[in-house]
Every structure is written in structure tokens, then in C-alpha cells.
Amino acid sequence: MSEAGILLKLRSVSKSYGATAILHSIDLDVHDGEFITILGPSGSGKTTILRLIGGFTQPSGGQILLDGSDIAAMPINKRPFNTVFQDYALFPHLTVEANVGYGLAVRGTPRAETAKRVADALELVQLGHLGKRFPAQLSGGQRQRVALARAIICRPRLILLDEPLAALDVELRRHMQTFLKSIQTEIRTTFLFVTHDQEEAIAMADRICVMSAGRIEQIGSPHEVYYRPGTEFVAKFFGENNLVPGTLGPVDGATRAIDTAIGRLVCAVDGQPQIAALPAGSPALAVFRPEAVGIGNGAGDGNRIAARIAQVAFGGASTMVNAAAIDQPQQVLKARLQSRPDGTALSQGETVAFTVPTSACRLVPA
DSSP: OOGGGEEEEEEEEEEEETTEEEEEEEEEEEETTOEEEEEOOTTSSHHHHHHHHHTSSOOSEEEEEETTEEOTTSOGGGSSEEEEOTTOOOOTTSOHHHHHHHHHHHTTOOHHHHHHHHHHHHHHTTOGGGTTSOGGGSOHHHHHHHHHHHHHHTOOSEEEEESTTTTSOHHHHHHHHHHHHHHHHHHTOEEEEEESOHHHHHHHOSEEEEEETTEEEEEEOHHHHHHSOOSHHHHHHSSOOEEEEEEEEEEETTEEEEEETTEEEEEEOTTOHHHHTSOTTOEEEEEEOGGGOEESSOOSSSEEEEEEEEEEEEOSSEEEEEEEETTEEEEEEEEEEEOOTTOOOOOTTOEEEEEEOGGGOEEEEO
């Protein structure tokens, strides 16, 4: 995307508390109108980035650039951003309408305009009929939508969302994921969403920024991060993956072989210049997802791994199979197969051939 399409830039941003470094020289572009998710485990630094952008804390170094101007020293109330917190931070003594219109009231917006914009915001989040209620009279999902309406009403350029779905039950979280994405698409405002939940990130984000230990591991679309992990951490953190260690052979066009204890595997290297640049003999990991694994003869283009089934777990539409490689029993492989309606199934102890297409096998540095 062109520079004109970038709303916010973080350049070499760091944060330390005394001798403890929380963020290490972060570079991140936030594109105008996108839904970007910062994903990582607890302690990875994702919430610290949100707090730095929102102005709740100051960076130890680097720049936070809005339209090319550094806003690191700009007060919170001067930044064209709003934040939705995990606990929603609603005023318990104010009605839903008063909570949503609070920011406009502070700005001295005329009452008639405030009333109209509050009504519009509540209709947008499907709470127009609950304006006279108080927060204690609402469900968790309704309180979350009130907080979202309050963030939207002042027409910010960026909405920061700090794990706002964490307190909701599983079914309500899934509903709110769809709802949040639809709202963001409708109002065309940039959303920066922080979460530790991989499924949540996949469901909503245009791009995902994966973090670990205060550093960015990878930035890409959900599809790229899911199917083309760039680092060992991403491959392990982002869903289930098979990881097989070995040493790299030479590059052969769009593929590269890796010699492992379970045989030579051929993997795709398109879009992975860091892998193509590694010298032969470098340690690496072959990575492939369980759903990419087949059982049987397979196509000519692919890898075959002899394995003995250790466990079969029926999961409805799919069945998870764990197997030990014949040549290296310590190497456990996982396959997620479509369940058979006729009830026939693989059995423990059965020897099979796992097949992995070259295009589904990726490489990451060890």
C-alpha cells in the first residue's frame, strides 16, 4: 500500500521499565480503514503497543507518527483515537444514552446534535431500544456494544480494542466477532484489535501482527500467517502444525528439500526469500498443517511418510489422527481427515502412508 494509505507508523518504538525491556525496536504500519489485529501470548507486548498508541504511556524510544507527525508527546484527549477496554469502563450511574453521548457532552456538542448522534450510534450497534437502561441491566454482550457505540460516536480515525471480548462466553464471542467486523466494514474506520486468541484473529483481521517477547515475529494476512508461517514461534503458536527438523538442501526453482530423520521432504519456498537465501546445510523445520495431510497413495507431486497410527479421535465432521513415523518413532505426526459417514475408521497400530503436497509444506529457520 502507498504511503498515502498509511494512517499510523511506529518506527523503532521501544519501551522499558528500568532495566526490563518490554518492546524492542518495533516497526509497524497501520493502514487507513483496515482491521489489524495484534496477536500474541501474555507478556508479548501487544497491550503495551496499544497503550503507547493511545497515549496511556510514553515510549522509551522511537516515533509514533500520525500523518507524518510524531504524536508521542500528544495528550490522550488530543489524539483522534478512542479505546474500548476489556472491562468496558462504563459509568454505572449513567444510562446507556448518557454513556454513549458522554464524549460529545465533554466536547460541548449541542444537545440536539448529541441526541441524534447517540440515537444513530445505538441503532448501529442494535441497541436503540435500550437507551434508557443502566449498565447493570444489560448483558455482557450488550455492555460491549455500548462501549463500542461510545467509541464510534466521536468519529475517531482509529479505534483501539483491548481484548474486549475476553469476558464473554464462547458462543457470544463468536457472535461479537462477526458483529465487530461488520461494524468496522460499515463505518470504514480503522480498528486496531489486541487479542491472544488465534481463532479470533483469523475471524476478523485484514492483517495479523504476531508478537513474542516484545518483538514482531510476522505480519501478514490471516491466510499468509496460517499457511506460511515465517518463524518457528509462529508455526508453533498459530494453531496446530507438524514440525519436522532437518537440514536444508539447495534451492530448486520454487522448491527446496530438507533432509530429516524421517526422510527427505520437498517444500515450497515461494514468498519466502529468507528461506531461499539460507545456505545449504542450514538447520530448518518443515512445517505442514494436519488438514494438509492425506492417507494413501496420494498424487505424484508430494511427500510420503510411513507412519504407525497411535491415536484416532473422532470429532464429528473431522477425525484427528496421531501417528509415529516408522523411521523415527519419536516424531509424532498429526492428520485431520474428513470423517467417513459409513463409520469405517482407521485403527490404532495400523501402518499407513501419510502424504503431504509440496505446496502445503513450508520451511522456517530452526
